[in-house]
Every structure is written in structure tokens, then in C-alpha cells.
Amino acid sequence: MKKNILISGGGIAGLTAAKFLSGQGHHITVADRAPSFTTAGFLISLKSFGVRIMEELGLKEELKAASSPSEFVSFLEKDDRIIQYLSYEKMNKNIENSILISRGGLHNVLYDNLKHQINILFNTTISDLRSEGDTTGVTFSDGSEMEADLVIVSEGLRSATRERYFTDSGMEDFNTLYMGGRLRTEHSGTVGSFKIYIDVDKMLSIYPIANDEIAIQCYLRHSGDPAPWNKPAELLQSSFSSYSLEVRELLSRFSQKGNMFIDKIGMVKVSDLVKGNIVLLGDAGYCPTALSGMGASLSIYGAKALSHFISKTPDDLRSACSNYNQWMQPVIHKFQSNARKNAASFIPENEQQLDQFVTSFKAASDIELKKIMTDPIVLSEDQFNFKIS
Template sequence: MKKKILISGGGIAGLTAAKFLTAQGHEVTVIDRAPSFTKAGFLISLKSFGVQIMEELGLLQELQAASSPSEFVSFVEKDGQVIQHLSYEKMNKNIERSVLISRGGLHNVLYDHLKNQLNVLFSTTISGINSAGNKTKVTFSNGQGMEADLIIICEGLRSPTREKYFTGSQMEDFNTLYMGGRLKTKHSEPVGAFKIYIDVNKMLSIYPIANDEIAIQYYIRDTDDLATIKQRSTETLQESFSAYSAEVRDLLNRFAEEGLMFVDKMGMVNASTLVNGNMVLLGDAGYCPTALSGMGASLSIYGAKALSHFVSKSPDDLRSACDNYNTLMQPIIRKFQTNARNNASSFIPADENKLDQFVKFFRAASDDELKKTMTDPIVLTEDQLKFKANK
């Protein structure tokens, strides 16, 4: 039976869910606080099951066309000495494939595919939710509203709807400033060969993604609130890497002045349940680990498919569908969020001793040890890929 489904948040998770649920014949409405969608965004690595699901949606060709080449990565110390040089092909051998793409690029692939099939209300948010039986009346910020059988909340890490209606959820603050974006500039670096600088309380990644463009991302430990961090982000950038080479400093200064930049503070949501009545959390709003896990986008896509899978199995019992989704997702969430915490500790070492431990281990590690560290923690089991939950 066709259901009225509201998706609040038209990001990667929301649009993937919309694609699956629309294909099932449900009446799907998407609202988003943004006035329009853009292609801007930091680089993400879509891996393994995330790529598989995009292929299932018939979007692999578009995904590859929007992606950036990725061949090698060198982990280096702040003076440029190489710790370890890795081939992406070797490193990703046990996860089938990996696609490097900007978050905006991935989002645009999904939106381009859906925009003529989907009702998207821009500059619109949820202002109130009132439930009576199996029906729920949602009021929008513009005073309008709708009745919905299911409300999927994909509003991102700082979701106001989650904060209001999911009182058992908490935000875990990694106390880490994150900045990412791209700079249009001519350069002589080989495209697809990346450098990741590992240092005490910070990590800097430089990605030559085209002959005239470099993507830059970095993490810096910072305990201030987000508003303060954003206000002094340029100053923090320049101070944090002042001891680096003149070439790196010049690149970062130009990035701060001319680049397309995204600034945020790393965190993730710990939710005891993803379900409250006929409301369900999806993506960053409910569980996606920080970018430090390397799997946030893939988990958003997987969660969207998992939820739609259970809806397809019991469209007339959406409460059970949501409960099954929650049961499946909780152990996966714990695994990937643990991986994010471990990566934060390893790749952003808190002191010189931990930095020294990282350098010694990575420099001496075998291919098998590196694979175990880099890719084994991000693989799902066969049962999880088939949406079999261990109750």
C-alpha cells in the first residue's frame, strides 16, 4: 500500500532513501533548509558497499565521471620525510573498489537522477510534529504542512528535529576542527598522488585532483565551540602549519584566501535508538561516524537502502520496519564509530610519544598489517549486506 513519506534533509542519505522509496511506489516529499543544492563540498572516499549500492541504483557511470583519480598516498612527517607510500589499488584490494569524489559531486549525481521524479521543498524545515495513532501531522517552517505515515530525519549532525524528539541521543564531540575544500591553481604535483602529513594534534591532506586544482583537508585538535572555531579558522590554519615548508605554507595561505572551504567541528551522534514512533533517524543525524572513519557517506547510503528494504518487506507495518532497521544498524554503528575513535587517536596523535609510535609502526608495517589497519575495520559481514539482523 502506498505510504506518505516525509524526508527532512535532502543530503546523500535523504536522496538515496528517496530514490529507493519512490521506486517502491510511495509518495515521497523531501524538504531541505537550503535555498538550493550546490556541487561544493570536501572530498570523500566512497568505498565498498557504498559503490555497490550506487551501481545498483544505475549511477555507477555518473559516479565515476564525477570522481577524481586516486592512485597513491604517501604518509609523511612535517618535514616531508616519507613514513609509508601506499598504492590505493593494493590498499583497497579486500573492499572491491573505492571512488574519490567531492561530497557535493556525489550529492549532485543523486539529485540529477531524481530531480524530475521528486517533490523537493527548499528553504523548508520542520517546526512541529503531532502524532495521533498511525498518522502524524507535520508543520513546516513556512506554515504549511502534511500528514505523513513515516518521517525520515536526515538533517545532519546537528539536527534540530533529533534534538527535540530523540532525547536519548547525545553528540560526541571529538574536539577537532575540520576544514576541507578545493583551490583552483596550477601546480606540478602528479594528479592522483596524495600526501598526508601526520603531526602532533593535527593532520593535513593535500590531493592534486586535476592539473589546475588541489583539494586540501585538515584536522586540528581544538576544544572551542563551533562559532569561535569558524571565526578564527584562517588564523588557526596559518598558525598550526607555520613550521612547515614554504611551499606548504604558501599553498595553505592561498587556500585560505581564494579556496572554496568548508569548516566544521568533528563529532558523531550516539543514539540509543534510531526510532521514535513513526520517526526514524538516518545518516549523520543518527549515526554516521565522523569523516575520520572514512565511511560516513557509504554508511548513509547503506542505511537508506536498509531502511527501504524493511519498508518494502512490511509497508503496512512501518513500526516493525523501523524497529528491524534499528536492530540491524546498532552493531554496525558501534563498529564504525569505534573505528572513528581509533583513527582519531592514531592519525591525529596527541603527543610526541604517540606520533613516534605511529611513525615507527607505519614505516615498518607489512602490506598485511597495513591492510588490517586501513581497510579491515570497514568491511560489513555477508549477513549485514543481506540485511540480516542478529536479534
């Protein structure tokens, strides 16, 4: 029996779930607060099992067409001394090659493939949910209503629906600001060859993604007063005042003319992803933060997991969601733990930690680099295929 499924939040997780579930024949409605979707957004790296799932959905070629080259990365000290130089081809030898793409680019690939197959309600959010036996009554922000067999909440990190109905949920504060975006500018960098600066309380990544465009990502430890969010130019200038003139001028142009996204990094903590006929998906349920490097891939995997268990018991959605929750918990733990480890390693808190990182990372063998860079981003074949060992 086909179900009426509402997905609140049409981001990467929501649209991936819509793709899987519409393919099973269910009637899918996606509600999103945005007036429309765009291709704008900060840069993300889709890695490992995320790439495999997109290929499974028949979308890998579209992703490649919308992606930017990624060939080499240099980890640097603030004075441009090289800590480690890595080839992405070598680093990803035994797994799928990463796809470097804007968040909007990945989202647009999903949307273009789906827009004629599902019902999408723009400028729409959930105002109220009411349990009505085996279904849920939904009232939208415009006053309209629907009855859903399942409500999938994929509204992102600051989900209002999660906060309203999952009252035990919380947020782990990393005391770190993320600043990311893109800048159209002439530059002297090599497209596909990236720089990542490691420093006390900060990490700066510079990605030449086209001959006339650079993407920038910056992590800054910051606690307390959120006022600096409103002064990105001053924040970047003060944080990187001791860096080279080239870096300082680039950040100045970025703060003045770039398309910038700023947010405080947090990680969702919730004991159970399911409440009745409501289920949390993607960042709304288990955001691993950008520091995990696997936020997009984990959202895509979660969508596949949920649709997999629904396909096994389509007439018993509560059991399907319970199985999804049970399956996802150890996977969530893995990637959230990775985020904490990456924060400690790549954003050292003091000079001693920085010196330890530089020394150990510089001396790391290929096997040790694989353990640091590749092992944390993979799943076992049993996990990928939902097989219980």
C-alpha cells in the same frame, strides 16, 4: 499499500532513501532548508559497500564521471620524510575501488537521477510534528501542512528535529576541528597522488584532483573557545608554521581564495533511532565523523537498510523501523569505534605517540596494512544483504 513518506533533509542519506523508497512505489516528499542544491562541497571518498550500493542503484558510471583520480598516497612526517607509500589499487585489491568525489558531486548525481520522480520542497524545514494514530501531522516552516505515514529525519549532524523529539540524544565531542575544501590554483603535484602529513595534534591531507585544482583536508585538535573558526588563515599559519615553504604558501592561498568548510567534529549518540512514526537516518542518527572515512558510505547503507525493512513489511512501518534500528546498532558501533581508533592513531596527542605511530606504520607488512586500512571499512556479505547468521 503505498505510503506517504516525508524525508526531512535532502542530503546524501535522504536522497538515497528517496531513490530506494520511490522505487518501491511510495509517495516521497523531500523537504530541505537550502534554496537549491549545488555541486560545491568538500572532498569525500566513497568506499567499499557505499560504491556497491550506488552500483546497485545504477549510478556508478555517473559517479565515476564526476570523480577525480586516486592512485597513490604518501603518509609523511612534517619534514616530508616518507612514513608509508601505498597504491590504492593494491590496497583495494579485494574490495570495490574507492571513488574520490566532492560531496556536492555525489549529491548531484543522486539529485539529477531523482528530481523528476519525487516532490522536493526547498527553503522548507519542519516546525511541528504531531502523532495522529498511525500517521504524523507535519507543519512546515511556511505554515503548510501534510500527513505522513512516516517521517525520515536526515538533516545532518546538527539536526534540529532530532534535538527536539529525541531528547535522549547527545553529541560526543572529539575536540577536533575539521577544515576542508578546494582551491583553484597552479601546482606542482601529480594528479591522483596524494600527501597525508601526520603530526602531533594534527593531520593534513593534500589532494591534487586536477591540473589546476587541489583539495585540502585538515584535522586540528582544539577544545574550548571556538574563536579560531573565524580566523582560518591565522589558524592554518600557526598550526603549520614549521612546514615547508610550499605547504605554507599553499595553505595561505587556500585560506584566502579557497572554498573552505569549517566545523567541529562531533559524533551523534542516540539509544534508539525510532520514536513513533519518526526515524533517524544518516548523520542525524549516527554520524561516525569524517575520521571514520565512511560517513557517506554509512549514510547510503542506512538508507538501503531502512528501505529493505520497509519493503518486507510495508503495511507495518513501526515494525520495519524497529527492525532497522535493531539491525543498524552493531553497524553504527563498528564505525563509530573506528573513528575513535583513527583519531588516536592518525592524530597523535604527543611526540611519543607520534614516534610509535611512525615506527609501527613504517614497518607494517602488507597484511598489517590491510588490517589498518581496509578491514575496518568492510561489511560481511550477511550484513550487506541483511541476513541473520
